[in-house]
Amino acid sequence: MSHAPQHLDAARYTWGGDEFLFVEISESMSLAANFKANAMATRLTARAIDGVVDICPANASLLLRFDPDAVPPDELEALVRQVEEEVAQLSEQTLETRIIEIPVWYDDPYTRETGARFRKGHQRPDGTDLDFAAEENGLSSPQEFIRKHHESPWLVSMVGFVAGLPFMFQIVPQEEQLEVPKYLSPRTDTPPLTVGHGGCFACIYSVRGAGGYQMFGIAAAPIFDPAQKLEDFSDFMIFFRPGDIVKFKPVGEDEYRAIQAEVDAGTFTYRQVPVTFDLQKALTDPTAHNRDILEKLNGL
Amino acid sequence: MAFDILEPGLATSVQDRGRFGYYNVGIPQGGAMDQLSASMANALVGNSPGDAVLECAYLGPRFTTDTDAVIAVAGAPVQVKVNGQTADQWTRLSLAAGDEVSFGMLSGGTRYYVAVQGGIDVPEVLGSRSTYTLGALGGFQGRTLKAGDTVPVGAPSGASPLDTIPEDLRPVYAKEVTVRILPGLYDHRLTAEGMETLVSTAWKLTPVADRTGLRYSGPDLEWRPRTQPFGAGSDPSNIVDAGYAIGSIQVPGGKEPIVLHRDAVSGGGYAMVATVISADMDVVARSAPGTLTHFEPVTMEQALAARADAAKVRRAVWGTAG
Numbered sequence: 001m002s003h004a005p006q007h008l009d010a011a012r013y014t015w016g017g018d019e020f021l022f023v024e025i026s027e028s029m030s031l032a033a034n035f036k037a038n039a040m041a042t043r044l045t046a047r048a049i050d051g052v053v054d055i056c057p058a059n060a061s062l063l064l065r066f067d068p069d070a071v072p073p074d075e076l077e078a079l080v081r082q083v084e085e086e087v088a089q090l091s092e093q094t095l096e097t098r099i100i101e102i103p104v105w106y107d108d109p110y111t112r113e114t115g116a117r118f119r120k121g122h123q124r125p126d127g128t129d130l131d132f133a134a135e136e137n138g139l140s141s142p143q144e145f146i147r148k149h150h151e152s153p154w155l156v157s158m159v160g161f162v163a164g165l166p167f168m169f170q171i172v173p174q175e176e177q178l179e180v181p182k183y184l185s186p187r188t189d190t191p192p193l194t195v196g197h198g199g200c201f202a203c204i205y206s207v208r209g210a211g212g213y214q215m216f217g218i219a220a221a222p223i224f225d226p227a228q229k230l231e232d233f234s235d236f237m238i239f240f241r242p243g244d245i246v247k248f249k250p251v252g253e254d255e256y257r258a259i260q261a262e263v264d265a266g267t268f269t270y271r272q273v274p275v276t277f278d279l280q281k282a283l284t285d286p287t288a289h290n291r292d293i294l295e296k297l298n299g300l
Numbered sequence: 301m302a303f304d305i306l307e308p309g310l311a312t313s314v315q316d317r318g319r320f321g322y323y324n325v326g327i328p329q330g331g332a333m334d335q336l337s338a339s340m341a342n343a344l345v346g347n348s349p350g351d352a353v354l355e356c357a358y359l360g361p362r363f364t365t366d367t368d369a370v371i372a373v374a375g376a377p378v379q380v381k382v383n384g385q386t387a388d389q390w391t392r393l394s395l396a397a398g399d400e401v402s403f404g405m406l407s408g409g410t411r412y413y414v415a416v417q418g419g420i421d422v423p424e425v426l427g428s429r430s431t432y433t434l435g436a437l438g439g440f441q442g443r444t445l446k447a448g449d450t451v452p453v454g455a456p457s458g459a460s461p462l463d464t465i466p467e468d469l470r471p472v473y474a475k476e477v478t479v480r481i482l483p484g485l486y487d488h489r490l491t492a493e494g495m496e497t498l499v500s501t502a503w504k505l506t507p508v509a510d511r512t513g514l515r516y517s518g519p520d521l522e523w524r525p526r527t528q529p530f531g532a533g534s535d536p537s538n539i540v541d542a543g544y545a546i547g548s549i550q551v552p553g554g555k556e557p558i559v560l561h562r563d564a565v566s567g568g569g570y571a572m573v574a575t576v577i578s579a580d581m582d583v584v585a586r587s588a589p590g591t592l593t594h595f596e597p598v599t600m601e602q603a604l605a606a607r608a609d610a611a612k613v614r615r616a617v618w619g620t621a622g
Contacts, residue, residue: 015485015600016572017547017548017575018607019546019547020575027539028529028530028540029529053321056543056566061543063543063544063567065323069607069611159324160567161326161567163435163437165326167567182569198533199533199541226435
């Protein structure tokens with residue numbers, strides 16, 4: 001009843017040219033690796049190191065962009081190693097975050113149509129991505145896959161690829177995680193707000209464009225709002241932050257259209273509530289931890 | 301003051317030095333692909349190096365100016381025309397209200413830059429005027445130009461312009477180039493032969509080359525066989541999705557290396573094996589499809605020395621202010 005592996009060796013440090021330092025925390029994905037990446041990013045941000053331009057936490061790694069004229073590479077590496085040490089000493093590993101409900105129209109006509117257009121060369125040319133995902137996970141039907149997809153929460157483990165796209169990691173024991181291969185060859189088109197899945201990661205495509213993840217549904221409300229029209233975007237045009245917890249909520253066509261009308265009217269807001277994510281509890285008793293955080297959302 | 305766009309060209313966009321500090325949420329740095337050429341165009345009209353210019357790819361725009369204006373065209377060699385008459389690159393051109401600017405064929409490279417005294421005056425978004433088309437952000441309404449657009453031009457600063465860029469400082473547009481790279485990131489996942497192939501091949505730039513990345517053709521690179529870690533995906537070229545260094549080279553499936561450029565996606569699941577050094581990003585940007593490219597491995601010390609040399613060129617153009 002645990003995620004494996006949880007023991008983290010020291011990170012691997014390497015350079016991306018003369019402007020990027022890359023820190024690989026773990027080769028494999030785990031909650032612990034993600035937690036460490038985000039904890040290091042938070043501390044490095046707080047230090048406000050001169051010459052550090054971007055701090056990008058990812059699933060199990062960390063990327064820093066720096067100006068080597070302002071901070072010499074070896075000096076930066078020493079500072080980051082110091083922060084890695086500090087994070088390793090943390091006895092309490094909790095994250096003050098929020099849980100957000102994301103309405104999704106599963107098995108919708110938009111991703112179905114796009115999936116049909118890119119069937120040639122797909123692992124399962126005669127079905128849908130949902131059929132394929134259900135089979136790959138040994139489930140009896142697409143409906144069962146959809147149920148497993150929305151019944152447990154996901155942690156936003158990385159934001160990026162394109163503007164505001166969240167990568168999400170299912171907070172359940174590894175043997176229960178949904179895993180699906182990516183498209184054999186990436187699509188050139190993906191409807192905006194497609195809920196996708198590749199490897200162990202779920203994502204929501206923030207904008208229309210290329211994509212290689214299998215497509216299961218479409219989210220009803222925007223997650224990237226460059227015009228910042230909706231209240232949830234009043235601070236910033238991008239909704240998700242690493243460490244956010246997502247609970248997908250299945251909606252049918254009527255509810256999907258109703259939400260879209262609220263978005264158009266500028267009145268839509270996401271249901272969300274602050275929660276504390278406790279790494280040790282999530283690892284040792286994920287069922288209880290998920291129940292606790294979901295109760296917070298349901299108690300709204 | 302404005303330019304009226306009669307024909308937009310292939311992919312004309314507003315660009316400046318770029319947008320920094322938002323890569324952690326997937327917004328790339330953007331900015332002029334060939335930073336030195338864009339900055340030289342600005343120097344010729346008395347702008348500051350960070351003023352916004354028009355970046356023209358291959359086929360340039362046709363536009364008129366609604367008032368007198370001073371412009372300069374720098375970058376890839378192209379035929380410049382004012383009211384149908386051939387005009388010079390690398391110098392200042394004075395336009396009268398109603399004058400029409402257009403462009404002929406390129407004779408090398410891919411991108412050239414039109415600077416106007418006062419700069420292209422679109423609003424700054426997240427600290428930059430650069431266009432991020434995928435996110436429909438910045439630049440002119442978040443997109444490349446269309447016929448009928450009226451592109452605003454700012455007020456001149458009054459700084460004195462350079463008369464010309466000395467020939468020996470101008471970029472060259474060769475059919476065969478050497479691009480220096482710093483091996484690293486996931487280079488250990490290639491076999492020794494795979495790395496040797498990367499640095500000994502004359503790679504040919506394919507037509508699959510845009511602001512996001514440039515793809516090269518050549519022999520396959522061999523990855524070390526391995527049991528893939530959880531979450532990484534099944535191919536040995538896959539990793540647990542991670543941040544992408546701009547300039548880094550990924551080789552999906554061991555075929556056709558891709559160099560990520562200014563509008564790079566900020567992360568993904570392909571292993572990167574080296575990164576183009578900062579001093580040579582403009583060299584990559586100037587490469588036209590078909591350009592033979594040698595990736596030359598260097599050390600961090602050599603990369604930093606090359607960076608200092610590139611800064612000297614900028615200082616020679618701009619004086620200490622650059």
